[in-house]
Amino acid sequence: MPEVEIVLVEPLCEGNVGFAARVMKNFGFTRLVLVDPCEIGDDAIARSSHARDVLELAARKSLEEVFAESDLVVATTGELSKSVCTSMRMPYYAPSELREILSNVDGQVSILFGRENWGLNNEEVSRCDLICTIPTSEIYPIMNLSHAVGIVCYELAHLPRGTYRVAGKTEREALIDHFGTFLERIDHPDFKRQNTLLMLRRIFGRTALTTREVSTLHGILRRAEWHIDHDMPRQGTP
Amino acid sequence: MPEVEIVLVEPLCEGNVGFAARVMKNFGFTRLVLVDPCEIGDDAIARSSHARDVLELAARKSLEEVFAESDLVVATTGELSKSVCTSMRMPYYAPSELREILSNVDGQVSILFGRENWGLNNEEVSRCDLICTIPTSEIYPIMNLSHAVGIVCYELAHLPRGTYRVAGKTEREALIDHFGTFLERIDHPDFKRQNTLLMLRRIFGRTALTTREVSTLHGILRRAEWHIDHDMPRQGTP
The missing domain is CATH 1.10.60 (Diphtheria Toxin Repressor; domain 2)
Structure with missing residues (x-):
């Protein structure tokens, strides 16, 4: 079972950082890394709600450090228009497929989420080991950063459920x-x-x-x- | 193939309504229903981003109308502490299980999301046909409203089509x-x-x-x- 950290690369809006911390904790993830983020102030803290600890314990790292310290680095990208379907951004995996792949990984896994307005750039994507893309509507594929973090954490959480007994x-x-x-x-x-x-x-x-x-x-x-x-x-x- | 509408019951924070509209559209859902919502102003519009149409076309209904018009009404609830595991709130289904169930339904399906601070009350839950609970961490199970909407829409986005006639x-x-x-x-x-x-x-x-x-x-x-x-x-x- 890998140790997963969520890496926000140059997030622009502190509210999204707070929300990302919250939804991470909702699914049992606590290791947040911020690469050259916006200022983190009251709005981030308010939105993190009871995940303020996740926000406050977030590590500040450079991308170099992330790549140096991780056994596997995953880039998340939005759905692609045909024009940018370069080999660099292919093939990509859905979050559910990512879960399958990571279930066999032991070590440090970093999952990178890009800037709200621009995502990860080509150079960043090209250095990653895997690409994960959330399947979205063609009509409006651009997700809010924290929503994207939420979907990936939801898929990667192997949370046991079931508190009632089903008849055999x-x-x-x-x-x-x-x-x-x-x-x-x-x-x-x-x-x-x-x-x-x-x-x-x-x-x-x-x-x-x-x-x-x-x-x-x-x-x-x-x-x-x-x-x-x-x-x-x-x-x-x- | 059901027609799914997302029903926000007495949402307290317009930002969440805007974010919910956005993440719905990200996964191809456009039918938003607001039951006695807070005032919907600039903040909601800003957060809806390119899903402003979803927000502006949102129907205002009473809960009575929702129950009257829908073939199947789903309550979403947070994870439960043992003390409130009454028969009313059991059994519940994960979003992935909900998808399986809905794949056989033909008709109007309404998925209810409760207030940010209190969820759905017992009377509201008891009138629903199904209960859906997102499996979250015990440590911090309370999700932001729009994140919860996002997870459910993500799971329901690729519903297979039903083949036999289901009772209305x-x-x-x-x-x-x-x-x-x-x-x-x-x-x-x-x-x-x-x-x-x-x-x-x-x-x-x-x-x-x-x-x-x-x-x-x-x-x-x-x-x-x-x-x-x-x-x-x-x-x-x-």
Whole structure:
């Protein structure tokens, strides 16, 4: 697993630097490097919000130092018009592909984001090991710097999720079985039974039921069964 | 292929609204809806940059209108501390999972983003069909509004096209209503009723039921009702 640092190259707007620090921390990244940045003042601090530590601990480095210290340097670039599709800027990888590539890297990885108005220049891009481009709309491909940092950090964060328990196969099968006996109990036509059970299996299969939901569904069936077994027939109905 | 609109519920800061418009357009989304927003002035326009059209064409709607007009409404929420893991806010889906689910939906999808300081309230969340949560760091999970919009738009940008007919909102509501009367008929405890219906709404919301499946589920309920009404009580059972 690599150690990732986010490098902002000559950012022009301190608000973006603060926002970048914040979204980095949102996805678990804390190593921010600033190369010849604008002045970092109150606006940056305000926008960093609870990531003020990331902002204040940001390292100041030269690009030379970044290239010297990193095992792998990634350039981020905007989507390209055909006219600038030079070999220097090709091939490029989407953030999700970058994640795949970096998952095999062990060491220091620096991801460079360029100036708000101009990105990285050709010389900077040409020195990088990899190029990453966020797939954007052709109509308006130019992202705000902090939004671009956010997308890359989002993709690179291998954050565990899942705080609820999803029903396993056995639990799902037991539920289908219960529906099977229930359908029998309510005289669901034999010739439709298998298709209906298959449909239920598909629904439950794709919906990733939680254990709690499975137990509620059992409860509903049991309750209906009890009423079928115990309620007196209503008067006057056929 | 769903038509996706991004709904900002009572945004407090116009800069965030402008930034949200920009990042939407970066990923090809243009339908912005504002529910009772702050004043939208120069700061919003400046931050929208070349997405000024998205900002200026934003629809003003009430939440009632959003729920009435949409086939599927998605709530976005922050990561939860254990203390608020109520059934109302579970289960939730990552943006990538949301993409999978929406890929089968045909119709109007509204994705709700809450207030900067407070998100969506419980009542708003409970009315939604699906919950989407961006997996963030436990250390600092609170994202800037426009960054959250950016991540969701990034994930939804390349939706595959659906191929079969999915039940619309009216059909899903009718099914939920049927379950409501059914639960009443089987004396499902009052105090559990709303939670159970909410759970069913969530299951059906995320599973993108086809019209055929909806009709089969109605059939099962009707058949069970008939048996409850007509079967003689069994001997010897309590």
